[in-house]
Amino acid sequence: MTPPRAEPAVELRGITKRFPGTLANDAVDLTVRHGEIHALMGENGAGKSTLMSVLYGMELPDAGTIRVDGRDVDFASPSDAMAAGLGMVHQSFKLFGSLSVAENVVYAAEPRRFGLVDRAAARRRVRELAAEHGLAVDPDARVGDLPVGLRQRVEILKLLHRGARTLILDEPTAVLTPAEADALFAVLKSLAAEGRTVILVTHKLREVLEGSDRVTVLRDGRVVARLVTSETSADEIAAAMTGRAVELDRVHAPGTPGDVVLEVSGLATDAVRDVDLTVRAGEIVGIAGVAGNGQSELIEALAGLRPVGAGHVALQGEDITHASATERRLKGLAYVPEDRHAVGTAPDASVADNLAMGHHRTSLSSRGLLPPTAVRAHARRLVERFGIKASAPEASASALSGGNLQKLLIGRELAHDAPLLLVEQPTRGVDIGAIQNIHDQLIAYRDAGHAVLLVSAELSEIRGLADRVLVMYEGRITATYDKDAADERTLGLAMAGGSGKQVETVD
């Protein structure tokens, strides 16, 4: 146990960071005390990641000073920040999938014996660190085989191995299941109890209320609130972030389903077994399940990105079982994938071009060509409708903050007006105000007579939006509920594999 110290662990004063067309941080002061879990919140594009990049030596500030443990520092690179006792887990992990846990943890800071990497010592080191901090993970496991919650544990072990006393985590729970997120918070709390310091960027109010000591809220690059967690509330934080009252976790009224748009029977892939389902026009069907139970594989098979082993898929009565992804799009399917970076967007292209993608055969195009004026007007409409914060439609998509890239993807796919929308994790990394907007847009899409198949790890999202809820477990649909019956407890039980035969089975 480190005794509490008077000087703060981290003290940022007057940090200003400007990008072309954007003032990302505007004279930000942030004080983080030793041994606390400090949440940094704010809307998408408020400047959270930028501030953390400045603190971690990845971006040079235009103005301002940084003090760590009471000493002035001037970081030219992350290795300087590491030497001062900081460690950062980035939103997209930077581990080597083909290497073992032990190799990843000691990477670039390996224990050596006679000049050679001492593998036995590396394994021992991982076991020691794991036991000391309650971060159990097998040192010999291949990182690529681990679930995402354990991969994150490896990231944290890596920082501890290098002696990090202050840990910076940028949206660490965005890709975790609720159980994995709870496990992470248990670890963070014990690290804080040891006297380490945690700075946590997140959009999840529940986590902040349950897991943090203090909260700093940024809006448009400026600090707008400094709160003590035990003295604040979800509503107060939400209002500070958005400048207005936000209705959290709203449950929307059910739709009026019409004709069948998607009909799936006996579908099987490598990870999906014998799935039957229908989605009607004017209906949102939600798929709940613990990550890794075949939801993503099902959606990919329906989008034409994964081979179908058996079964049939029909879109508006037409068989598309073996149609390519492009053919499916032409026949009226739009798709928001889970991974907005790898398959969803082209980072080097402009915001406007990203928004126009796939629109070569829609009303935007003139004989298969996209006139630049139409592309710009289309971009302006969607930027406005989805509140995408971009300096200009010509700006590169790589300059968008995480949540704004997500809004771009949703906006582009909804704009296709396709009869069927497949959507995975629509609000991952999106701030609470924008979640409300995306939910409203999905409901309006449904009410305009479209069919929506929604996969989400957020039960509140499934409950709020879906007219019917299917639960997937080990590749099968094991239960189906009407909106009224889908309370969190019932869904939670079914997602865990059902307690006996309590769950209602599919007809």
Ligand SMILES: Nc1ncnc2c1ncn2[C@@H]1O[C@H](COP(=O)(O)OP(=O)(O)OP(=O)(O)O)[C@@H](O)[C@H]1O
């Ligand atoms: N490399 C860059 N070039 C230009 N603009 C950038 C760059 N990085 C960030 N920005 C802009 O700076 C602002 C702040 O972005 P930042 O990534 O810090 O937001 P954030 O608070 O982390 O948002 P999110 O919750 O969506 O992750 C945004 O308007 C963003 O577009």
Ligand SMILES: [Mg+2]
């Ligand atoms: Mg960010």
